[in-house]
Amino acid sequence: xxxxxxxxxxxxxxxxLRGINLDIKPGEIHAIMGPNGSGKSTLSHVLAGKDEYEVxxxxxxxxxxxxxxxxxxxxxxxxxxxxxxxxxxxPGVSNANFLKSMVNSVRKARGEEEMNAMExxxxxxxxxxxxxxDQALLKRSxxxxxxxxxxxxxxxxxxxxxxxxxxILDETDSGLDIDALRIVANAxxxxxxxxxxxxxxxxxxxxxxxxxxxxxxxxxxxxIVKTGDKNLALELEKRGxxxxxxxxxxxxx
Amino acid sequence: xxxxIDNKSAEIVAxxxxxxxxxxxxxxxxxxxxxxxxxxxxxxxxxxxxxxxRKDEDYKYTYVTKIAKQSFSxxxxxxxxxxxxxxxxxxxxxxxxxxxxxxxxNQELSNFDNQMDGLTISDLKTAYDNADxxxxxxxxLTNELGLNAFVALNTAxxxxxxxxxxxxxxxxxxxxxxxxxxxSGGSAIMTSPQILVVAEESSEVSVIETYSAIxxxxxxxxxxxxxxxxxxxxxxxxKLQNESLAAFQINNTIAIQERDSTYSSYVLDLGGKTVRxxxxxxxxxxxxxxxxxxxxLAKGDQHIDNQSFIDHAHPHCESNxxxxxxxxxxxxxxxxxxxxxxxxxxxxxxxxxxxSLVLSNTAQMDSKPQLEIFADDVKCSHGATIGQMDETSIYxxxxxxxxLEQARSMLQFAxxxxxxxxxxxxxxxxxxxxxxxxxxx
Numbered sequence: 001x002x003x004x005x006x007x008x009x010x011x012x013x014x015x016x017l018r019g020i021n022l023d024i025k026p027g028e029i030h031a032i033m034g035p036n037g038s039g040k041s042t043l044s045h046v047l048a049g050k051d052e053y054e055v056x057x058x059x060x061x062x063x064x065x066x067x068x069x070x071x072x073x074x075x076x077x078x079x080x081x082x083x084x085x086x087x088x089x090x091p092g093v094s095n096a097n098f099l100k101s102m103v104n105s106v107r108k109a110r111g112e113e114e115m116n117a118m119e120x121x122x123x124x125x126x127x128x129x130x131x132x133x134d135q136a137l138l139k140r141s142x143x144x145x146x147x148x149x150x151x152x153x154x155x156x157x158x159x160x161x162x163x164x165x166x167x168i169l170d171e172t173d174s175g176l177d178i179d180a181l182r183i184v185a186n187a188x189x190x191x192x193x194x195x196x197x198x199x200x201x202x203x204x205x206x207x208x209x210x211x212x213x214x215x216x217x218x219x220x221x222x223x224i225v226k227t228g229d230k231n232l233a234l235e236l237e238k239r240g241x242x243x244x245x246x247x248x249x250x251x252x253x
Numbered sequence: 254x255x256x257x258i259d260n261k262s263a264e265i266v267a268x269x270x271x272x273x274x275x276x277x278x279x280x281x282x283x284x285x286x287x288x289x290x291x292x293x294x295x296x297x298x299x300x301x302x303x304x305x306x307r308k309d310e311d312y313k314y315t316y317v318t319k320i321a322k323q324s325f326s327x328x329x330x331x332x333x334x335x336x337x338x339x340x341x342x343x344x345x346x347x348x349x350x351x352x353x354x355x356x357x358x359n360q361e362l363s364n365f366d367n368q369m370d371g372l373t374i375s376d377l378k379t380a381y382d383n384a385d386x387x388x389x390x391x392x393x394l395t396n397e398l399g400l401n402a403f404v405a406l407n408t409a410x411x412x413x414x415x416x417x418x419x420x421x422x423x424x425x426x427x428x429x430x431x432x433x434x435x436x437s438g439g440s441a442i443m444t445s446p447q448i449l450v451v452a453e454e455s456s457e458v459s460v461i462e463t464y465s466a467i468x469x470x471x472x473x474x475x476x477x478x479x480x481x482x483x484x485x486x487x488x489x490x491x492k493l494q495n496e497s498l499a500a501f502q503i504n505n506t507i508a509i510q511e512r513d514s515t516y517s518s519y520v521l522d523l524g525g526k527t528v529r530x531x532x533x534x535x536x537x538x539x540x541x542x543x544x545x546x547x548x549x550l551a552k553g554d555q556h557i558d559n560q561s562f563i564d565h566a567h568p569h570c571e572s573n574x575x576x577x578x579x580x581x582x583x584x585x586x587x588x589x590x591x592x593x594x595x596x597x598x599x600x601x602x603x604x605x606x607x608x609s610l611v612l613s614n615t616a617q618m619d620s621k622p623q624l625e626i627f628a629d630d631v632k633c634s635h636g637a638t639i640g641q642m643d644e645t646s647i648y649x650x651x652x653x654x655x656x657l658e659q660a661r662s663m664l665q666f667a668x669x670x671x672x673x674x675x676x677x678x679x680x681x682x683x684x685x686x687x688x689x690x691x692x693x694x
Contacts, residue, residue, distance in 0.1 A: 048652050049651075049652070050648055051644075051648070071651075071656075071657075072648065072651035072652055073651045073652075073654050073655055073656045073657075073660075075652075076651070076652055076653060076654035077654050081652075082652050084649065084652075087649070088643075088645055088646050088649040090646055090649075090650075090664070090667060091667065091671060092666070092667030092668060092669075092670045092671045093663060093664075093666075093667040098653075098663075101655070101659075101663070102653045102654055102655065105654055105655055105656075105659060106653075106654035109654065141667075158653060162653070162654065
């Protein structure tokens with residue numbers, strides 16, 4: 001589904017990703033862990049298409065297409081969804097209207113039929129239940145005045161209604177209390193299908209207690225330096241990141 | 254008393270004296286009516302003060318005399334279809350409707366008969382001829398005549414006018430909609446809509462002015478509204494301006510507020526080539542509430558200037574002002590909000606905010622919040638922001654599948670929609686939103 005080959009990315013002349021290789025197959029869940037500043041968020045946003053990143057070399061193939069050749073919205077329509085670490089507050093746009101126009105513009109672009117008001121209502125109600133979000137939040141302005149947990153659940157709601165092929169969670173778990181974390185994990189588990197894949201970017205192992213990944217990668221200094229299964233996450237939780245840094249940098253403490 | 258006005262200004266004033274004399278000749282028997290004496294007083298006032306000069310600080314960004322300099326003829330009624338009136342109305346909202354075509358009241362298209370008890374709608378002459386309201390009309394029309402040249406000009410040239418009187422304790426159950434439609438495209442005409450609203454003690458009324466045009470021709474609307482808000486009364490005053498893009502509008506609104514009264518102004522400016530609004534609220538006593546909400550969208554070479562003035566002279570008064578707008582292409586916006594808090598005006602709450610989005614390199618916005626406080630126990634704040642669209646928000650929306658155009662228009666719409674949330678009449682809000690959406694594309 002997603003094939004990243006030797007991806008090198010810089011921001012304002014500074015190299016952040018220094019040769020990433022990653023292969024995600026349909027239905028797989030990959031976790032990317034790593035210390036702060038290792039390039040985790042950069043990778044998420046490069047996949048979503050943020051402008052300020054300069055791809056110096058390498059390639060990204062998504063479902064057989066050249067992802068780097070696509071506009072931000074074309075990527076969303078093709079099936080990439082990025083849950084933001086810091087969801088943007090947009091006063092004046094009601095959450096419900098936002099969800100409706102989002103769903104219909106994507107459906108239209110995907111060549112599917114647009115939903116009428118009744119279908120939309122039912123659809124949104126079901127998805128809202130999935131992420132245990134208070135219906136009242138649909139009437140409020142998008143993310144404005146939402147708590148941290150509400151914002152992240154709202155991201156999960158958007159993911160649920162857009163039904164992407166690949167869901168990317170950019171540190172969705174950071175700062176969440178255990179209840180909100182469970183809800184986020186539950187949403188991912190329910191959306192997990194044999195065709196839908198996830199890339200879970202996280203700093204903490206805790207989320208992976210609830211979402212069991214097929215692969216765990218450690219990103220450090222812009223490169224994937226270690227890959228394993230869920231046990232690698234547990235080991236990182238126990239030992240921290242220093243032993244990885246030592247291994248890679250070749251210096252002992 | 255007045256210093257001699259310069260030659261240029263005198264020349265311009267002379268043109269309007271000719272218009273004035275022409276109108277007077279057509280009056281025949283009405284020439285001796287006392288209202289004509291007030292008009293006479295107004296034209297003389299204009300002759301002594303002249304039009305604002307370019308160096309005049311209040312007109313620094315908008316050289317209104319350039320408008321006055323052009324030649325306009327008097328507007329006469331024209332035949333328009335009911336569909337035009339319908340398009341300018343608010344869906345199926347029930348209202349007392351007065352339709353003015355080229356500034357002349359069209360009885361057939363209007364519908365303000367069967368007025369309710371406690372409500373009188375008439376022209377100003379009828380109101381003057383009524384012994385009960387004569388003094389009221391006379392005082393109101395001569396008050397603030399020297400505020401600026403356009404107040405005097407309106408008073409001098411306006412015939413007919415609209416008088417709305419709401420008796421003590423009356424809550425008017427339907428809004429009053431003054432529908433101004435100009436048929437443009439022929440020779441440039443000038444209209445002088447004049448409104449006098451008197452809301453007596455503890456009454457409540459909503460007045461809506463709309464301005465629209467058939468064809469995209471040049472004309473000049475010089476409007477004047479006087480709103481007298483009695484003790485504990487509440488006036489909601491809406492203005493939805495969608496003039497032709499080649500038209501000029503100067504709008505003077507003077508609200509006079511008695512004790513514990515509320516005046517709320519809701520303004521949407523979408524049309525016009527050059528638009529200048531002078532909105533002022535004069536607080537006569539304590540306990541008043543003043544809400545000024547405004548939205549402006551200037552594209553192409555439109556120029557929209559909003560001036561407001563709230564004079565806090567008494568304690569325990571509250572004012573709340575929120576103006577937001579979007580300037581694109583070669584458009585230009587001006588905001589100048591003066592709030593005075595005099596020494597006696599303790600416990601004043603005054604809030605003012607002006608925010609603009611400037612979308613192109615050739616667009617320009619000048620914002621000047623002026624808060625002058627002489628009292629020491631007050632809560633006042635003001636702010637002005639001028640910015641561009643937030644790139645992070647655009648990116649966020651695009652990751653949800655919206656294209657650049659959709660994302661931009663959604664954000665622009667949201668930016669100004671915040672102001673419209675304050676519109677009390679749902680139908681007016683809906684209509685204003687739809688008009689805005691159409692303009693933003």
